[in-house]
Amino acid sequence: MSRTAASRTVLLLFAIVLLSTGEVFSQDADLAKKLSNPIASLISVPFQYNYDRGYGPDDGSRSVINIQPVIPISLNDDWNLISRTVLPVTWQDDIAGDSGSQFGLGDTVQSLFFSPKAPGPGGLVWGVGPVLLLPTGTDAMLGGQKWGVGPTGVVLKQSGPWTYGMLANHIWSFAGDEDRSDVNATFLQPFLSYTTADAWTFALNTESTYDWVKEDWSVPVNFTVSKLVKFGSQPVSLQAGVRYWAVSPDGGAEGFGFRTGITFLFPKK
Template sequence: MSKRLSAFLLSFTAITLVSPSWAQEHDDLNAANNPLTPKITFNFQNYYTPELKGIDDRHANQFLLRGLVPSDLFGVPQLFRFTLPIATAPEFPRDYVTGLGDLTLMDIFVFPGKEVSLGVGPLVVLPTATDDALGAGKWQAGAVCMAVAPQKWGLLAGLVTYQASFAGDDNRDDVSLATVQPIVNINLSDGFYLRSTAILDFDLETGEYTIPVGFGIGKVIQVNDKLTLNAFIEPQYTVCSRDTGGPKWQIFAGINFQFALDR
C-alpha cells in the first residue's frame, strides 16, 4: 500500500470517527442498548428453542413482557424493572402447556460514572406461574448488579443476578440460582449494530448449568425526539451444559420501545 493511499485512509477514518453525525449516531446506539439508560422502556422479546437437551422432538418458547421505569424516589436515581414471561413448555403426559411464568421485579440503584456506570439493587420473584411446568412455585429474593462501560466502538456491560427461595409450595424444589450476562455490542453505520448477550445459568441447588454464546444483529431507529425503536435477532448456541431440558440452541429476538422523559 502506497504512503499516499495510507495517509488518505487514515485521514478518512479520523474524519468519519469525529464527524458530528457519526458521533451522534454512536451515542444513540449506545443509549438504546445501555440497560442503565434512564428512559421509560417497553420490551417485547422472545426466546424460541427448537431443540431441548435430553428431550427428543420437543421445543419450547418464552415470550417476555418487560418494562423499565426510571425514578428519583428518595433523591436517588433508580430503575424499576419488571419481567413477565408467557411461556410454552413440554409437559407429560400432555404435549405442551402455555401460560404465565413467574414475575420478576428489580429495583436498580444507579451510580453513574465517567467510564463505568454501576447499578445494584434487590430483586424478588413472585410465583405467578399458571402451571408447575412454567415456574418454580416459590417466592424468591436476591440481588442484581450490573456494570456498563460505553466504548468508542460500542458497548461493554455485564449483568449478574442471584436469587433464592424463602417461601412457597413445600412440595417444590428449593431455588438457588445465579445468572451472568456478558453484553458486547459493536456499532455499525445506519443504526445497525452487532450484539452478543447470551445468559449463563448456574443452578447452585442441583449443580446444573447452561453456558451459551450468541451472535446477532440489531437496528436502532430514532423515530423522533421522544421515541427510539430497537429491533434485533440473536441466535444462541449452548457450548457447555450439565442439565436436562435446557436449550441446545435458541433464537432470541425482540423489539424495544424507548421513550425519552420530559425534563
C-alpha cells in the same frame, strides 16, 4: 410446515423488516447505544421472543416472549432507581418427555438498581439493589411456585462505539410450595456490543445460570443484530439473532435457537 421451516421463515421475514423498514438517522446512534446499557436513564419496553428445542427425550420445544419494561426513577440530583421487570409468556411442548403442551405466564423477576446519575472514575457505570422472584406462573410446569429474593448488580463501561460489562444476581427462595424444589441460583450475563454511527448494534452475551441445588449450569450464548428505526415519531429498536446452548442440564435445551425482538423507546423530551 415443520417447526424448522417455520423458524427459518420467521427469521427471513424479520431480516426483511430489518433491511427495509424506516430511515437511517445517525443522530440517534447515542439512543441506540443507550439500549446496550441495562441501567440507562431511558424508559424502554422490550418484547423479546426466544425459541429453543432439544428438551427431554422427545426433542421438546419452548417459545418465550419476555416482556421487559425498564423504568428509571429520579430519586434526587445524584441517584436514579432503575426498575427492570422480566415477565415471560411461554408456550412449550413435550419439554419433559410426553408432557403435553402448556401455555401461560411464567415467574416474574423484578430487579431494582440504585445507580449514580454521573459515571464514576474512568467512565464506569454501576448499579446495585435487590432482585425479587414472584411466583406468577399460571401452570405448575411454567413456574417454580416459589417466592425468592437476593442481590443484583451491574457494572459497565461505554467507550466510543463499544459497551462492555456484566450483570449478575443471586436468588434464594424463602416461601412457596414446600413440595417444589428450593431456588438457589446465580445468574451471570457478561455482554459486549458495538453500535455504528447509523444506529446498528451488534451484540454478544451469555445468560448463564448455575443451579446450586442441582449443581447444573445452563449457558446459552447469544449473538444479535439490532437497528434503531422510527415509525412516525416513535423510536423503535428491531432485533434478530441466534443463540447456541454451550452447556445445558440433562433434559435441557440443545443446539441452536433464535431470538427476535422489538423495543419501544420513550426518551425524555
